[in-house]
Amino acid sequence: MADEYFVLVCDDVPHDVVLIDPGIRVMDVVQVVRRLTGLSLWRSKVLATQVPAVILACVPEEDAAASVSALRDAGARAEVREQPRPDFLKR
Template sequence: MTDPGPHVLEVAKAVRRRTGLSLWHGKLLLGRLPATILDDVTSDLAEAVAGELRAAGASVEVRR
């Protein structure tokens, strides 16, 4: 993820749903951008997570 966008709380909730981190840890992660949200996952899962984060307002990059 490169930028959380204007809706930081919504993005933190999406990070929480996909990673299992607490909301507090998710918000901390957003303060340290750019950051890797998930590592070593299938391309389908990566695209699904990226889509969810983009829908919440974040700028996301999927790297292979």
């Protein structure tokens, strides 16, 4: 019996929120990271200080943009990165 593969096509490509630099207000950024991820205060501080760090992975574009906006309001440099497509879809 032959293997069959199905490709699911969706309109929304998953995005990652990447923290590039926490800036000078590190504790404000840590609080935002904590609110976004649900991590403990200690883990959020570790994540915010080891940059570049992926804060959120595989989220819709609207949620990623809102998260980046919250991080920037806290004084951090952050960006939204589109996840690369799998190799079998690049044909």
